[in-house]
Amino acid sequence: MNAAVNRVVVIGTGIVGLNVGLRLLREGMRVEFIDPRPPGSGASYGNAGVIAVEAAVPSGMPSMLFGAPGFLFRQQGPIAVKPAYFLQALPWLVRFLPACRPHRVEQISAALHSMTRFALEEYERLFADLGLKDDIRRTGALMLYYTPASFQGAQAAIQLRRRRGANIEILGEKEVQDLEPASGPVCRGIYFPDYASLDSPQRLCQRLADRASALGAVFHEAEARSIGVAGGRSVSILCGDGRDLQLKGAAVIIAAGAHSRGLAADVGCDIPLDTERGYHVEIANPNITLGRPVLVSDGAFFASTMQGRLRLAGTVEIAGLKREPDWRRADAMVERAKTAFPGLRATEWTRWMGFRPSVPHSLPVIGASPLVSNAYVACGHGHLGMTLGAVTGTLIADAILGRDPMLDQSPFAPRRLRSFNPRIHRPAHPPTEGAQA
Numbered sequence: 001m002n003a004a005v006n007r008v009v010v011i012g013t014g015i016v017g018l019n020v021g022l023r024l025l026r027e028g029m030r031v032e033f034i035d036p037r038p039p040g041s042g043a044s045y046g047n048a049g050v051i052a053v054e055a056a057v058p059s060g061m062p063s064m065l066f067g068a069p070g071f072l073f074r075q076q077g078p079i080a081v082k083p084a085y086f087l088q089a090l091p092w093l094v095r096f097l098p099a100c101r102p103h104r105v106e107q108i109s110a111a112l113h114s115m116t117r118f119a120l121e122e123y124e125r126l127f128a129d130l131g132l133k134d135d136i137r138r139t140g141a142l143m144l145y146y147t148p149a150s151f152q153g154a155q156a157a158i159q160l161r162r163r164r165g166a167n168i169e170i171l172g173e174k175e176v177q178d179l180e181p182a183s184g185p186v187c188r189g190i191y192f193p194d195y196a197s198l199d200s201p202q203r204l205c206q207r208l209a210d211r212a213s214a215l216g217a218v219f220h221e222a223e224a225r226s227i228g229v230a231g232g233r234s235v236s237i238l239c240g241d242g243r244d245l246q247l248k249g250a251a252v253i254i255a256a257g258a259h260s261r262g263l264a265a266d267v268g269c270d271i272p273l274d275t276e277r278g279y280h281v282e283i284a285n286p287n288i289t290l291g292r293p294v295l296v297s298d299g300a301f302f303a304s305t306m307q308g309r310l311r312l313a314g315t316v317e318i319a320g321l322k323r324e325p326d327w328r329r330a331d332a333m334v335e336r337a338k339t340a341f342p343g344l345r346a347t348e349w350t351r352w353m354g355f356r357p358s359v360p361h362s363l364p365v366i367g368a369s370p371l372v373s374n375a376y377v378a379c380g381h382g383h384l385g386m387t388l389g390a391v392t393g394t395l396i397a398d399a400i401l402g403r404d405p406m407l408d409q410s411p412f413a414p415r416r417l418r419s420f421n422p423r424i425h426r427p428a429h430p431p432t433e434g435a436q437a
């Protein structure tokens with residue numbers, strides 16, 4: 001156990017920061033959170049709510065080594081790079097391509113699987129520990145393919161999941177209809193009976209925050225601008241409101257999602273973090289109900305019934321943290337959903353854009369800074385942050401308490417990344433995410 005630490009300051013109250021803070025509260029530590037926005041209002045607010053227990057598939061697959069340039073530049077395609085952001089995205093893209101090589105995909109998949117396999121178990125442990133009602137529904141999830149070619153294109157990912165022991169059922173059109181009567185004509189479906197889902201990701205965050213508050217956590221409504229380091233330790237956090245929060249006897253955990261890069265650099269961690277922006281639309285009175293999240297694969301979005309509304313959430317846009325949302329991407333999901341679910345009534349909907357915190361190799365960065373003894377990072381969860389929140393909380397608690405980790409942490413350790421001197425790089429990204437229209 002790191003005996004010197006009895007207080008922690010967690011930067012960020014998304015699903016990751018909240019899970020970290022709660023785990024440490026349960027260990028008897030004093031916990032403070034810093035965030036300028038209410039809990040669960042970043043990427044953790046508007047996602048698809050899928051607890052993807054068998055998602056051992058990285059974003060980069062071997063097929064992308066050859067196919068990437070074409071589909072990346074189709075501006076209204078499900079995956080796109082904004083031309084004006086291309087040069088800034090280049091370092092990320094340059095690291096993304098080697099991560100698509102078959103042997104790397106295999107390694108990344110094994111590492112992801114080492115975390116996703118504990119995803120539900122760790123949430124259950126957390127809920128039981130906190131005496132909270134389990135917010136997670138055991139619904140399974142369904143992925144739909146509309147042409148033989150698209151189903152063929154999914155084979156590499158299916159084989160990869162199978163090599164990780166995933167429970168997968170391949171369904172024909174009739175079986176898909178039986179499972180999800182609202183779906184229109186399909187070629188094939190892939191059913192994951194062990195997946196789970198959330199009725200409201202934001203409500204889960206709020207409930208975790210409420211429980212943290214009841215356990216004595218303090219919430220500072222402020223932006224962390226930079227972390228001061230002296231003598232190999234982080235000593236203070238300079239906040240946007242001018243406060244200089246002292247860290248004597250405390251550890252700091254950077255869990256600011258897609259905005260973590262500058263803060264992590266302050267404590268010596270050079271994380272190649274960018275954002276894959278995603279969108280959602282939430283359709284009121286949709287006239288259909290889905291029993292589980294359904295992936296409309298050619299649109300790259302999940303459709304889920306959440307609190308009576310239909311949420312369409314997904315797509316990938318590489319355009320950084322500062323550009324205005326391109327709402328055409330959200331509207332395109334509605335158009336595609338009308339054909340995927342013929343009974344859908346879409347007359348009124350809200351739109352949202354959020355920032356996935358993404359690293360090129362799809363592995364979150366979790367653990368101690370190699371250079372600053374009382375600093376930890378927990379970011380880069382990309383497409384899987386809701387799934388991996390509770391496991392991440394446990395891994396960070398293990399690291400701070402000096403316990404044997406529940407799994408091999410080395411693939412996620414910040415020290416595997418190139419590190420450099422603290423305080424050379426300044427935080428670059430003010431939090432502006434969660435734009436709504």
Ligand SMILES: Cc1cc2nc3c(=O)[nH]c(=O)nc-3n(C[C@H](O)[C@H](O)[C@H](O)COP(=O)(O)OP(=O)(O)OC[C@H]3O[C@@H](n4cnc5c(N)ncnc54)[C@H](O)[C@@H]3O)c2cc1C
Nearest residue numbers: 012014016042043044047048050224257278384385386387
């Ligand atoms: C469209 C879409 C669909 C998705 N679907 C799924 C899914 O089905 N399943 C899944 O597992 N994952 C999904 N994800 C990914 C998931 O939402 C993210 O990985 C996860 O929410 C990241 O959590 P986080 O806590 O790291 O970041 P966030 O939720 O973004 O939280 C970061 C927090 O840090 C705060 N912050 C930022 N800068 C500062 C600062 N300087 N000082 C203080 N606080 C700061 C922000 O205000 C925010 O509250 C999806 C994402 C998107 C966009």
